[in-house]
Amino acid sequence: MKRFTSSLLAAAILGLAAQAPVHAEEIAGVKLEDTAKVGGKDLVLSNAGVRIKVLFKVYVLGIYLNEKKSTVAEILDAPGPRRFKLVMMRDVSGEEFGSSFMGSINKNLEKDEKTKFVNQLLKFGEMFETVGNLKKGDVITGDWVPGTGTVLHLNGKALVEPLADNQFYNALLKIWLGDKPVDTSLKPELLTGKHG
Numbered sequence: 001m002k003r004f005t006s007s008l009l010a011a012a013i014l015g016l017a018a019q020a021p022v023h024a025e026e027i028a029g030v031k032l033e034d035t036a037k038v039g040g041k042d043l044v045l046s047n048a049g050v051r052i053k054v055l056f057k058v059y060v061l062g063i064y065l066n067e068k069k070s071t072v073a074e075i076l077d078a079p080g081p082r083r084f085k086l087v088m089m090r091d092v093s094g095e096e097f098g099s100s101f102m103g104s105i106n107k108n109l110e111k112d113e114k115t116k117f118v119n120q121l122l123k124f125g126e127m128f129e130t131v132g133n134l135k136k137g138d139v140i141t142g143d144w145v146p147g148t149g150t151v152l153h154l155n156g157k158a159l160v161e162p163l164a165d166n167q168f169y170n171a172l173l174k175i176w177l178g179d180k181p182v183d184t185s186l187k188p189e190l191l192t193g194k195h196g
Helices: 002-019 072-076 094-107 111-116 118-131 166-177 186-192
Strands: 024-027 030-033 035-038 041-053 056-065 082-088 139-145 149-154
Touching: 024 041, 024 056, 030 041, 030 056, 030 082, 035 056, 035 082, 035 139, 041 186, 056 186, 072 166, 072 186, 082 166, 094 118, 094 166, 111 118, 111 166, 118 149, 139 166, 149 166, 166 186
Parallel strands: none
Antiparallel strands: 024 030, 035 041, 041 056, 056 082, 082 139, 139 149
């Protein structure tokens, strides 16, 4: 009887655990899911942080990988699908946003890389002309899907045709993780998970 009661208790506990809501990490009031599905694979939130520009919080950024990583090399070399998720915390013009992204990409690419990625960079730059102004709460996702390429969405809507080459996806990640990141306080957050 005692064994039966223990089994019932264990089953009840497991049942409650299965019904528990998916945990979401909250950063500066923005919730990021702990997991994401990209290219049919389950990814975990490796780390996240806040992009700050002149004292203003601009967006929260999370990076999803097959498992948590804590160095730039590990993130750039992570196998399989990957995702960055960016949640806007204030309104920004598409021109300003695009200028910030393109400027940071160019600062973190070698000359031969710029030549190699010229077509992707042109398409990426043109994308910002169609985006228009970004509003607080807008969500941009950038996925690396093996066999497909870099897939970019704004609020679930595709922004551009998939961009081939895994190294180009890494060029995008270097906006935040490169030697000259767009925000020097965000980079360590993306590696350590410690905020502010």
